[in-house]
Amino acid sequence: MLSVDFLGFKLRNPLMLTExxxxxxxxxxxxxxxxxxxxIxxxxxRPKPAHSPVPxxxxxxxxxxxxxxxxxxxxxxLDTIENLRLEIPVVTSIAKNYVTPDVAVEMAEKLVKAGSKIVSFVDYNPSELVKTVSIARPRLKVPIMVKLPPFLGELEKLLKALVKAGVDAIAAMDSIGPVLSIDIETGEPVMGSEDGSGYLSGRYILPVTLKYIYEISxxxxxxxxxxxxxxxxxxxxxxxxxxAxxxxxxxxxxxxxxxxxxxxEKDMEEYLVARGIDDIGKLKGLTHRRVAAREVSVSLKAFIDIELCNGCDFCRRVCYSLAIEKTGSVYTVKSDLCVGCGLCESVCPVDAISFR
Ligand SMILES: Cc1cc2nc3c(=O)[nH]c(=O)nc-3n(C[C@H](O)[C@H](O)[C@H](O)COP(=O)(O)O)c2cc1C
Incomplete structure (x- = not known):
């Protein structure tokens, strides 16, 4: 149900631990x-051992x-790859940004010789990735991936160039940056790097990645x-x-x-079972199909189901068009003032608001 084919490997599920x-x-x-x-x-x-300034x-x-x-x-x-015996496929990821394309490909050749079955190149500069893949393609017999930085400009052109160079799969994206966070007691950046900058990852970047994956695909x-x-x-x-x-x-x-x-993994499986979906692959690209069939509207209005409403007042507080009224303990929407922005529905903790 969750297994996927990826570059000739049958994976137990689509989940990957990335770099x-x-x-x-x-x-x-x-x-x-x-x-x-x-x-994984x-x-x-990188060519040589390296330590990052702390923290x-x-x-x-x-x-x-x-x-x-x-x-x-x-x-x-090289030693690690030579001696690694895992059931899970491992991609060796080369930090291309520290070396020239030629050196990156030499590193890849050594890793493949040591047993690597998939190689990926990572660089914040996409044109370097194109160069690297075109040098690597005739020299490597294993699938080649690239990991893109956050980058939307001229994406179609970049992807065409990568495909022409012979790439087999794309990963997107690297953490977003550079970014800065400051300790207000000292005024110092919180990161130990020379200029204090770092890269943002985790929960907050999801909408950026989703749009990126949507565009890439x-x-x-x-x-x-x-x-x-x-x-x-x-x-x-x-x-x-x-x-993805x-x-x-x-x-x-x-x-x-x-x-x-x-x-x-467990929660994804439960989601599929509850909906009678036998293969996760059926969900791949669903949003593209939904968007193609979509009709946009400018005339929907919010409606509050008073049976469900718990009187938390969140909707009224966020309604910038002053369309939500409270009479006693009952909340209603003044249709002529509601602009249908959707904010009230998204803050309602009990799903009492819908659009009609
Ligand atoms: C502490 C840390 C170290 C990372 N090191 C690398 C790295 O060596 N190479 C790389 O391509 N990406 C690296 N990344 C980026 C991740 O692989 C991933 O692209 C990014 O963090 C976004 O995923 P996430 O939101 O799940 O963390 C690193 C991320 C973190 C948080």
Whole structure:
């Protein structure tokens, strides 16, 4: 029901642990493999070992900011890949941004020789990714992926260039940045990086990623991994409906533990069973089909079901067009004032508001 085909591998589910501290060493990969994860990406591989200035991971409200460029280095990664015996497929992810395309491809060749079955290149500069894939394609016999930075400009052109270069799958997206957070007691940035900047990931970035995945899957039939802001089965399903084949997570398992994968798998399964859906693949790209069939309206008005209303007053407080009236304990909508913006419906805790 949840299994998906991805680059020649049958995955137990679409959930993926993408690049980050939880997949940074052999021991950590082995630990991750005990959880219900379909596929694992290694932490970004650099030519030499590197340490990030501390602190480099901070909780930011319900998300994270990181400035984490740590790596055990290529030599130790080669050793790790050579000796790794996991049932879950592992993608070796090369931090392309630190090296030239030629060096990145040489690193990939070494990793494939050590046993890597899928290689991914990550760079905040998309044109570097195109160059790298075109050099790598004739030299690597394994599937090649790229991970895109947050980037919407000229997306169609970029995807065409990547397909022409020979890419097999796309992951999107990297954390968003640079961003800054400041300690108001000292005025200092909270991150330890030289200029104090970092990159935002986790819950807050979900809507950005969803739109990105939706757009990417409009322009290409390649398998897409949606990563950025997934925290539960609802966000994972949204990613699939937007067009993703795989769904990555890093921040949420960092904050809550790898068991979130088990929970998301279980909750997704329950969602499918409750709706009589026998294959998660049937939800892939659903939003594209819904949008194509959509009729837009400017004339819907809010309606409050007084049987369901609990009198919390949230709707009246947010109604900027002053359309919600309270008479005694009863809330009603003045149709002539309601502009149908939808805010009241989205804050109602008991689903008492609908649009008619
Ligand atoms: C602490 C931390 C370290 C990360 N390291 C890498 C990395 O080495 N290479 C990479 O491509 N992405 C890295 N990422 C980005 C994640 O793989 C992912 O794209 C991003 O965090 C969005 O997913 P999330 O919202 O589920 O965290 C890192 C993210 C975090 C939070």
């Amino acid at each position: 980050g501290p939880l997949s940074g060493t052999k021991e950590l990969l082995e630990r991750a493999a005990n959880f219900r994860i379909g596929l 990406f290694t932490k970004g591989i 480099y991971i901070r909780k930011y409200e319900r998300s994270l900011i990181n400035a984490d460029w740590s790596c055990i280095g290529l030599d130790e990664w 409009r322009f290409t039939n390649l398998p897409v991994v949606g990563v950025g802001g997934v925290t539960d089965y609802k966000s994972a399903l949204q990613m699939i409906m937007a067009g 084949t795989g769904v990555g997570m890093v921040s949420e398992p960092l904050l809550k533990g790898l068991k979130v994968f088990d929970k998301v």
